[in-house]
Amino acid sequence: xxxxxxxxxxxxxxxxxxxxxxxxxxxxxxxxxxxxxxxxxxxxxxxxxxxxxxxxxxxxxxxxxxxxxxxxxxxxxxxxxxxxxxxxxxxxxxxxxxxxxxxxxxxxxxxxxxxxxxxxxxxxxxxxxxxxxxxxxxxxxxxxxxxxxxxxxxxxxxxxxxxxxxxxxxxxxxxxxxxxxxxxxxxxxxxxxxxxxxxxxxxxxxxxxxxxxxxxxxxxxxxxxxxxxxxxxxxxxxxxxxxxxxxxxxxxxxxxxxxxxxxxxxxxxxxxxxxxxxxxxxxxxxxxxxxxxxxxxxxxxxxxxxxxxxxxxxxxxxxxxxxxxxxxxxxxxxxxxxxxxxxxxxxxxxxxxxxxxxxxxxxxxxxxxxxxxxxxxxxxxxxxxx
Amino acid sequence: xxxxxxxxxxxxxxxxxxxxxxxxxxxxxxxxxxxxxxxxxxxxxxxxxxxxxxxxxxxxxxxxxxxxxxxxxxxxxxxxxxxxxxxxxxxxxxxxxxxxxxxxxxxxxxxxxxxxxxxxxxxxxx
Numbered sequence: 367x368x369x370x371x372x373x374x375x376x377x378x379x380x381x382x383x384x385x386x387x388x389x390x391x392x393x394x395x396x397x398x399x400x401x402x403x404x405x406x407x408x409x410x411x412x413x414x415x416x417x418x419x420x421x422x423x424x425x426x427x428x429x430x431x432x433x434x435x436x437x438x439x440x441x442x443x444x445x446x447x448x449x450x451x452x453x454x455x456x457x458x459x460x461x462x463x464x465x466x467x468x469x470x471x472x473x474x475x476x477x478x479x480x481x482x483x484x485x486x487x488x489x490x491x492x493x494x495x496x497x498x499x500x501x502x503x504x505x506x507x508x509x510x511x512x513x514x515x516x517x518x519x520x521x522x523x524x525x526x527x528x529x530x531x532x533x534x535x536x537x538x539x540x541x542x543x544x545x546x547x548x549x550x551x552x553x554x555x556x557x558x559x560x561x562x563x564x565x566x567x568x569x570x571x572x573x574x575x576x577x578x579x580x581x582x583x584x585x586x587x588x589x590x591x592x593x594x595x596x597x598x599x600x601x602x603x604x605x606x607x608x609x610x611x612x613x614x615x616x617x618x619x620x621x622x623x624x625x626x627x628x629x630x631x632x633x634x635x636x637x638x639x640x641x642x643x644x645x646x647x648x649x650x651x652x653x654x655x656x657x658x659x660x661x662x663x664x665x666x667x668x669x670x671x672x673x674x675x676x677x678x679x680x681x682x683x684x685x686x687x688x689x690x691x692x693x694x695x696x697x698x699x700x701x702x703x704x705x706x707x708x709x710x711x712x713x714x715x716x717x718x719x720x721x722x723x724x725x726x727x728x729x730x731x732x733x734x735x736x737x738x739x740x741x742x743x744x745x746x747x748x749x750x751x752x
Numbered sequence: 753x754x755x756x757x758x759x760x761x762x763x764x765x766x767x768x769x770x771x772x773x774x775x776x777x778x779x780x781x782x783x784x785x786x787x788x789x790x791x792x793x794x795x796x797x798x799x800x801x802x803x804x805x806x807x808x809x810x811x812x813x814x815x816x817x818x819x820x821x822x823x824x825x826x827x828x829x830x831x832x833x834x835x836x837x838x839x840x841x842x843x844x845x846x847x848x849x850x851x852x853x854x855x856x857x858x859x860x861x862x863x864x865x866x867x868x869x870x871x872x873x874x875x876x877x878x
Contacts (some may be wrong), residue, residue: 748808
């Protein structure tokens with residue numbers, strides 16, 4: 367196993383830092399270490415890097431740089447959007463979906479405990495939110511609609527544009543968690559029409575520990591962090607210049623590569639999906655077309671995901687599962703339950719998410735190895751009788 | 753993937769006595785597919801001893817390794833001895849299990865006991 371090729375197919379979890387991103391970041395640790403608030407030349411250099419990075423992020427999503435603020439993560443961006451708007455009002459109603467990332471769901475549950483009402487919209491079997499459900503859920507005191515751009519597990523891309531249109535008819539602001547879509551499919555805030563959008567660096571070959579929130583001019587929200595008044599007073603903290611430069615550079619690279627990578631990954635994904643579905647009782651989770659170009663999510667009857675993951679890992683393939691057995695809480699994925707799978711079906715799930723270094727050969731290896739693993743686990747399974 | 757001991761991984765990679773017996777003297781099934789673990793233990797009894805044991809398991813690596821380990825531990829034991837083997841013994845023989853797996857995936861001893869009870873009931877000895 368010493369010469370085994372390592373195939374990383376968990377890019378929805380995180381990605382390696384691109385060497386060009388790292389090169390751009392490094393001088394800001396040891397040479398250009400100034401505080402962007404300082405007036406001396408070291409501070410000015412940091413401020414210039416901050417401004418340029420903000421332009422790079424804004425450019426990728428079609429925003430004005432003044433509407434982008436830097437945060438510590440996608441999770442923080444989501445928290446700021448949801449709690450920030452809610453706290454501005456102090457009470458009221460929020461609409462979200464059952465398949466959001468915990469970074470949105472948990473703030474919503476927190477707000478429920480503080481007296482807010484929250485509607486968790488259901489999704490169809492492919493994981494799609496119906497914009498008419500949003501329309502029907504809106505109340506006079508609805509403060510925010512927060513629906514993710516694409517789901518991190520099953521890869522379904524939501525009709526955010528239509529949802530934003532519906533919400534705006536009632537003058538309700540819209541937030542979208544675009545952590546999984548930015549850099550992978552075109553994301554343009556004018557086209558989407560959203561008021562806030564979360565993104566994260568480490569999903570697009572940038573560093574961990576830095577994210578951003580797009581906030582449309584005029585959107586009213588409270589900060590989570592109070593202090594020196596950085597980022598228009600919405601996120602006090604001395605700016606993480608190396609991280610921000612990493613995010614900016616990652617956004618610029620993503621913009622340059624987007625068209626080519628979207629096509630290339632879609633091709634690899636479709637070959638992976640088409641061939642895996644030839645396995646007996648293998649099914650695709652998520653939408654057959656409206657899905658992320660790098661996401662393939664399956665379920666296999668009568669086997670359990672953690673065993674499948676460990677077996678793949680033994681062959682050098684890194685993947686992910688929604689099985690309860692692999693979760694800290696031993697609960698099946700809330701996303702898989704929301705699309706109508708039962709707990710048993712959810713156990714046999716496998717997520718493969720491709721990235722910029724994924725090759726045709728990698729897909730070939732997975733396609734060669736996976737059927738044998740499934741066969742072996744089924745031979746072992748008392749639930750498989752053929 | 754280092755949450756498991758090397759012993760668990762070794763049994764997960766190379767499970768002992770996996771399969772079914774054609775004419776088992778006793779069968780025990782434990783677990784619940786909702787929890788993610790189901791084990792079926794088949795036993796062959798000769799005299800008062802477990803002459804053969806086979807298992808089939810749906811579940812995580814811990815569930816598979818505990819099933820494999822119980823067959824190794826109990827093979828050749830008298831039925832009374834086998835009834836004394838508990839889930840703790842199995843976990844110990846595997847050099848420990850992650851705490852979170854102790855409850856849900858450590859069912860193999862119960863599966864074996866059920867198979868022995870099934871045999872005894874069929875024999876009218878209970």
